[in-house]
Amino acid sequence: MIKKLFFIFLIGVFQLLLSQETYSDFYKLREKYENFAENDSKAFPFIQPYINKAKREKNYDKLVQGYKDGVFYSSLNEEKLKYADSMVWAANQSSNEDLKIIAHVDKGVIYYYHYKKFQLALNEYLEAYKYSKNTKNEYLKYQNLYHIGVVKSYLGYHEDASELFTKCLVYYREKARSITKLHPNEIYNNTKGYLNSLHQLIICYRNLGKNKEADAAIQTGLAEIGNNPEYDLEKGYFLVSKGISEYKRNQFQAALKNFNESLPAIKDSRDFARLSVDYFYIGKSYSGLKKTKESIIYFKKIDSIFQKHQFILPELRENYEILIDYSKKEKNQTQQLYYTSQLLKADSIMSKDFIYLSPKIHKDYDTKTLLEEKDKLQSINYLGTIIIIVLVIWAIGLVTLLTRRHKKAKEIQQKYILVEEKFAAHQNIVEEDVIPVIEEKKINLTEGKVGELLRKLKTFEDKKEFTQKGLTIGKLATQLGTNSNYLSQVINEYKKANFNKYLSELRINYITNLLFEDKKYLKYNIETLAKECGIASRQNFSDLFYEINGIRPTDFIKKRKQEIENNGTV
Template sequence: MKKSLAFKNIIYFIILFSLSLNSQNSNFSELDSTYEYLSEKYYEYKFTDTIKAKNYADRFLQKATLENDTIYKIIGYEFLGEILKDDTIYLQFLDNLIIETSKMPTKMFPTLLYVDKGRHYIINGKNNESLKNYILALKYSNLYRNDSLKYRIKDRIASLKFENKQFVKAKKIRLEVYNFYNNQSKYRETTEYCALLINLTNSYISEKKYDSARIFNTKANKYANIIRDSIMIGYSLHGKGHIFYAEKKYKSAINSILKSLKWINSDSNHRSLSNAYSKIAKSYAKLGNQDKAVLYNLKIDSLYQKTNVTYKSQKSSYAFLINYYKNKNELSNQLLYIEKLLKVDSILNTRSKKLSKTFTEEYDIPKLKAEKEAVIGQLKDRSQKIIYFSIAFTFIIILILAYQIRKRIILKKRFEKILNSKKASLKKINIIEKQELLIPKEIIENILNGLEKFEKKKGFTNTSLTLNDFAIKLKTNTNYLSKIINHYKNKNFSNYLKDLRIAYAIEILDKNELIRKYTIKAIANEVGFNTAESFANAFYKKTGFKPSYYIKELNKRKTA
């Protein structure tokens, strides 16, 4: 799929990189002034009238030169090299550009130039040279972070791996490219994406996963219809025929591939055309139609004579023709195709060895070395992270230990303070003199006396005591009782009870060894709390440590 793609792909890069190149006036007619028109006319006469085709190639190159348009000059030199059958015209121009642009590389150059060389070589069956240029292109795309070109190059490398029978590796790369395009649709170039879907079709056919192959081929067909690309529709039909052939549905394979020939021909994709002829010939042979099989095998030979480019499909074709003429006892034709098979086989073997060697030495091994360095780097990073983590962990442990030591010192001081305080035992809560309340003095005195007796008799140890019960006992109302406690004790009724109970707990724990052996719940009930939790919380709030700590320290002190 090279003829139209050569032009479409360049247009894509012009749009992508927004090149602004100087334009100059030209002497061409209005109709001749467009590159697309000149390109179409060139292809129209390429195989029918080489003089006219060269005329349009010259005009195309002259226009690009006058306008100093590098991209179109590349296409112009390619046209000229094709029509004069002299690759050096095109390749020399690319090499000169590579030398020039390598001095100050950009995202686009010289990467695109290596891609063009790789494409040119693969069209002409020079797979090893193609791979070398794609490897260089990949290097520059990585250096200058051109993801658009990078994944196009990877797809081309995958095709070469597929050609080299590295089917699993080829599919892995193609799926990587497929996922990239799906995640970064802004980089997706319609024709390239469609070609990728067809390539994935071939990958799954090679694994005999025909359902998966059909899924990707259907996607390719739908996408080609959406973008109205008739050539890509043709390739999807070819892919469909390939699936049918693999499934041994030979009639369906023939019908589908025959429909694709028009578009493959129009694209001048000789490799795909030879492969299409081969599948048709093999299908007819399987169906027992020898005449049709011979016809399409001869088409493969004719294509070889025309292009002088060697493809794998030629081997099976010549093997068939050798056997066919042997059975007909036509020794001259039998010898002719034996010689052709030997020549093609030699070229393909040499090409395969070179390609395998280049893959190993220039792509796979450097990739493995890079992967090795990455792993070593990860291990170093991991080691550094472990060291940093160990340092951080040690620092945290030190902080925790320091905190615990400090906490113990503070708790010890609090314990000593409480233990040595003369007020640690149950005492009469100091009465704070304040402004007089609007309550009769006689009632105030009676309530204060009642509170004093309440404290002495440890009435606060009653777990069910309420403000209302206490008011009834003191023969007053809750309003007076609450106001007097708040006024003279400087706390509400609830805190008044808690303070009395905690003070009593401190006293009896200090004096009574048996009490220290109680459970926290039992001690709580002993001093008036309903639950161990409420006692522990009140104790901590008052002293700064838990009852268990206080008991533990008391036991140490008593046994010392």
């Protein structure tokens, strides 16, 4: 959503950063390719001489410019990232800290916009933030604040993010409408910054339930753009936002019109995250019109995007719940299991992002901001400074404590849901007593012997004989009338685990099912539960339960009791 913001910005910002190039050799070299379209690699035969000249002269300011052009005109994301790395290197060779801001922000934009790697993007934005504290270039400062706001919004800190976007909005609007004569490119860049800040603010409003404010901002954005083709992408974003508002008012036909009108610009931009949002609400609108088949087509498109990019926005999690429910109704267990697996994968990715980003945004941005404010006030008086320090430390401690508690509670809730979904999926699977084709290279037994041994293992599982205390592979082999070596081979090949893991999973899945199905087991202590499934040690039971289910048994029992109480079934 920052498609041309950093390229055309060159004349605006780089006029201040770079030496005059109005009629220089560098200017003449850039004239040969600056009118090529973004992502057009035909520009490179002209860009390379510019880069080579800057290298020869060790002109790092110009070299940053050349690598920046390389980012803009590269058609492949890998190439964009390569030139961004070169930008950072060239900027570090110079003494110009504003160039370092530009290089790190641009690299962060590639991670965010083209890869949706929020962790890596945030690292670049925070690196740029270190340099932006002392810059006199307000444009760069607000550009970086905008990107930090995007990360905050993704994490769900919509109130904090909306404050940053509001600040950016005011700055860009004033610059774009300044009575001071500006170059057309500066006006264009500030207008883009204004429209993007407004769009992000709409997303925050929507998540905060401020629907009137969101609708007013949408109308403002569309009125500002009109039919200006330079802002087609931004218009597409506002149309998606308008469609979402209409969908929530059950105006499904009107919503579909706006969603479909927005699609071409968003597809051209390669913004796959916002394209997923577009597809999701098209699907939801068709669903509202009772056109299930049409809606499922778009929900499946989102899965295709997720498969390719391994990224999904938190608000689209429902997409997989819908596909799972649809598969159940169609009695398609294969699809149901597939979409359940995809949902678990999506949750895992989002959980990792949250765990990494949340403390980092507080530690590396919010805390630094608080401490900077403290430093500004130190000159007032010593007593006031002491009070501020105490308050800052208290606030940081409180935020850290609350963040940890919130994170732990959220992690436990997510892990409990994963176990619940695994249990539900297991209940829906009908196991077929079929002997797989035997691969003689792997097992030195005849097909009949393997089949007989597998049937005996099935009986062993059905009769819950795995709850025997002190069960070893030798004892089980004797009970099944075979030897340890053959039994080990069969378990490894057909149960896809060694004996200890196979036995542990049987025992833990057994006790987990009991905790789901029979409330009396929720009253047992951990030692009793361990003995119930054949595990002698309380600690061993707790560790195995956590390893297999991802949650401690005490936390699981607590969440299960809460769920039963909330459902009113106690």
